[in-house]
């Protein structure tokens with residue numbers, strides 16, 4: 120059996136880091152099992168779904184390193200759903216209801232006061248033909264509920280109230296259908312809620328594993344019942360924990376918080392985002408993985424914790440720095456060219472600065488310092504100024520060898536008697552204008568003798 124997974128967001132906004140976790144869990148699971156990944160847009164809510172959001176979600180997924188094998192849109196598949204509705208109606212497990220939301224609300228209150236669970240009491244099943252005719256002549260149109268197989272009053276089949284599955288992430292799971300209302304699958308206006316299109320597509324698209332957030336655990340109980348009502352074998356399910364903001368708030372596409380687009384704009388590398396999105400809230404150590412195959416090796420759905428995990432963007436910078444630190448020039452080269460960093464010096468420059476930047480675009484500031492000198496020009500005490508005059512007089516003639524920094528500072532030490540910070544800090548400030556940064560031994564050859572002397576205060 121080919122492993123087939125899907126990521127099924129509603130295109131109602133830009134995806135956030137939590138959605139990315141779901142997409143990546145599916146992508147890595149497919150990678151590890153040589154499977155297929157279907158990108159499926161849950162755009163049945165025509166009013167809120169927008170093509171521009173579907174396009175933006177695909178863009179964000181590509182940026183993260185996810186390349187779907189197929190892309191599907193539920194809004195183009197209504198005929199398939201209509202057919203299944205007819206089958207369920209014919210089987211007597213999809214029944215019409217005429218209650219208004221206010222009537223349902225009132226019933227729930229009554230049930231609560233009687234100490235009954237506030238679930239739908241299936242009153243629609245007992246309507247007389249005359250009542251139905253009256254509703255219809257009043258202009259009411261039915262919404263349709265799925266008759267859950269939760270006949271808890273049947274002493275011979277008590278197990279029918281419970282749905283069990285072995286969750287890829289959470290292990291043995293049970294949902295008791297007796298505690299749920301028969302779900303509405305289709306609204307009065309003929310539009311579909313999430314439950315039915317998702318099941319129909321999973322069957323028709325051969326989805327073998329459904330991996331999604333644990334906000335769907337109860338849905339899974341209902342959907343397994345629906346798979347069975349349609350005579351289909353349910354897929355394997357896995358529900359991972361949800362991510363929250365660092366202060367514990369939930370995420371939503373509509374709020375835009377922690378969107379993949381905003382992280383990209385902040386200059387974070389895709390593999391820093393992917394590594395944290397996948398490894399946070401698991402028993403694995405959080406570290407920046409260099410590429411998707413390396414992350415796939417670290418990925419184990421069963422290592423995921425059951426409680427929500429906080430996503431702290433500050434951690435992204437730590438991972439980003441680690442990626443920068445080890446990024447080979449060949450990988451950075453094209454992006455550096457776009458930033459105006461090219462020529463013979465680009466490679467030694469990159470190797471000199473990569474250990475001192477948070478994100479790739481920070482290299483530009485260092486390139487400018489080397490090209491144009493410190494801005495603004497640093498200020499020195501009279502004592503340091505005298506020291507620097509003496510030091511610059513001792514700069515070796517060219518051609519320079521690989522030991523020029525060592526040779527120069529040895530001469531300065533001997534002539535001035537200064538050592539340690541008293542020797543290095545004025546030199547660093549004179550050459551770069553900053554109190555910290557890349558090794559001066561690496562920067563000096565990039566400046567050359569002329570460039571170095573131009574920094575004499």
Ligand SMILES: Nc1ncnc2c1ncn2[C@@H]1O[C@H](COP(=O)(O)OP(=O)(O)OP(=O)(O)O)[C@@H](O)[C@H]1O
Nearest residue numbers: 128129131137138141331332361362370371372373
């Ligand atoms: N905070 C989260 N952490 C992890 N996964 C999440 C989170 N929020 C949603 N998901 C998962 O993302 C997938 C797509 O879900 P969906 O499109 O409903 O996103 P949403 O952000 O919950 O929705 P919206 O904000 O549009 O209501 C689902 O599998 C869902 O479980």
